[in-house]
Amino acid sequence: MHVIPQLLVSTILLGGIYALIAVGLTLIFGVMRVVNFAHGEFLMLGMYLAFWAFALLRLDPYVTLVLSLPLIFGFGWLSYRMVMRPVIHASHNVQIFTTVGLSIALQNVALVLWTADSQFVRTGYYTVVVRLGNAVLNLAQLVAFAVAVLFTAALFAFMRWSYTGKVMRATAQDRAVASLMGIDTGRVFALTWAVGVTCVGVAGVLLAPIYPVYPTVGLQFVLIAYVAVVLGGLGDMAGALLASLIVAAVEVIGSYVIGTAWKEVLYLLLFIGILVVRPAGLFGQRGAEAIGT
Numbered sequence: 001m002h003v004i005p006q007l008l009v010s011t012i013l014l015g016g017i018y019a020l021i022a023v024g025l026t027l028i029f030g031v032m033r034v035v036n037f038a039h040g041e042f043l044m045l046g047m048y049l050a051f052w053a054f055a056l057l058r059l060d061p062y063v064t065l066v067l068s069l070p071l072i073f074g075f076g077w078l079s080y081r082m083v084m085r086p087v088i089h090a091s092h093n094v095q096i097f098t099t100v101g102l103s104i105a106l107q108n109v110a111l112v113l114w115t116a117d118s119q120f121v122r123t124g125y126y127t128v129v130v131r132l133g134n135a136v137l138n139l140a141q142l143v144a145f146a147v148a149v150l151f152t153a154a155l156f157a158f159m160r161w162s163y164t165g166k167v168m169r170a171t172a173q174d175r176a177v178a179s180l181m182g183i184d185t186g187r188v189f190a191l192t193w194a195v196g197v198t199c200v201g202v203a204g205v206l207l208a209p210i211y212p213v214y215p216t217v218g219l220q221f222v223l224i225a226y227v228a229v230v231l232g233g234l235g236d237m238a239g240a241l242l243a244s245l246i247v248a249a250v251e252v253i254g255s256y257v258i259g260t261a262w263k264e265v266l267y268l269l270l271f272i273g274i275l276v277v278r279p280a281g282l283f284g285q286r287g288a289e290a291i292g293t
Helices: 004-032 039-057 061-087 092-114 139-161 163-173 175-180 185-207 218-232 237-258 260-277
Strands: 129-132 135-138
Touching (some): 004 135, 004 163, 004 218, 004 237, 039 061, 039 092, 039 218, 061 092, 061 139, 061 185, 129 139, 135 139, 139 185, 163 175, 175 185, 185 218, 218 237, 218 260, 237 260
């Protein structure tokens, strides 16, 4: 029984970070109807940004986070203009191959520039732990969770109450009607892509002090994001948030019971089970599993 508080706290901390990754992915799908297979590579770039800022300028990753927000957003906007805008009205197969190609390109650029070696961000608080009752927490993980929760909450507030957020939601519901109402859907798509990239880029900066940085690091996190998005319902941000906690619980409890080597197997089994039993996800509507509907 003494391990239950540790498992519970670890699940919540991990789920908060996973939620930020998954929310960015489901936002892009919900508004644009595009499955972004390059999502993990944007996370990888965020981690490298934090690493190089620390290695060259000795900037703390959390200082880097504040300073780099416009840079991450701008890179997302630019990647949409250069890569996604020409295919935004193409078939879903073309869009999928485009994002897969972008993923491969970013991975290989990272390999050429920074090699395949793992890099580490060793801050002064890397080994600092905090005790909450019977639970022991790493300070970097605790701070990452707090920032991820604040960022996710700000995104939810932006989508719910801001005029731009309402425009994005209107476009998600029916892009044709939104265009007839005078909404510039092209700008909405660009903004949506940039915001989604910013979410996962921020998550990358937050993860840099916790995990090693290497060119394919995004793959392990994007698999988790896909599982959470499908579990929560494609395009459902609240569902993605709750599903991230479920996925984190599966990882934490599964790793404790049968070992960390099996956690990818657990993800895949959960993913397959969702697709077989409820393709629309736990919180999605019937028919949402058909891309583009």
